[in-house]
Amino acid sequence: QVQVVESGGGVVQPGRSLRLSCAASGFAFSSYAMHWVRQAPGKGLEWVAVTSHDGSNKYYADSVKGRFIISRDNSKSTLHLQMNSLRAEDTAVYYCGKSVGTDTSYYVDYWGQGTLVTVSS
């Protein structure tokens, strides 16, 4: 069955970096776009970034543009989110989501359980 499992969360100081990973299984990873979505404690969902199936197209929320980088390793069925210059407002549960299509303009049909990132001194 389809599974996406996030890892790499933790407590990090403001201004530092963190790299999240999402291990995918149960589907042809290289055929689907992938998303990152986050949720601050007690808040709603915020879309963060998307990459097309082959990594050729990547888009970001304005709040993370220039600081976060989405990437994928199709040989390892793994999605990454490199988060630089972290701020307190980046504190959230980060979810990895599988898209239903190869391109970026599709919805997410499977979500991971999320990994918590806490930015605090």
Add this chain to the structure above:
Amino acid sequence: DIVMTQSPDSLAVSLGERATINCKSSQSVLYNSNNYNYLAWYRQKPGQPPKLLIYWASTRESGVPERFSGSGSGTDFTLTISSLQAEDVAVYYCQQYYSTPFTFGGGTKVDIK
């Protein structure tokens, strides 16, 4: 950016009664070339990730109970739960995937009256 506005913020409905959630986009999410509305609905229970309910504004995801239905086009959309069950207590979100950033509505919390 497309702003998604949900209403109400919360509602309480008796078991077996209808629950209606509205979602309005600041610009149309209807793609004229294929006549699809790029709008999805998700349900999120406490401590869990979101779950896909509806896509293309009105297509029910496989395995989702028939009491969930989506309607609307262009900028105005509705999620209806025809007969509320106890397990439907959750927060519901709409999301547009028409153009990046793929924005979510603020969420609607549904409780039992």
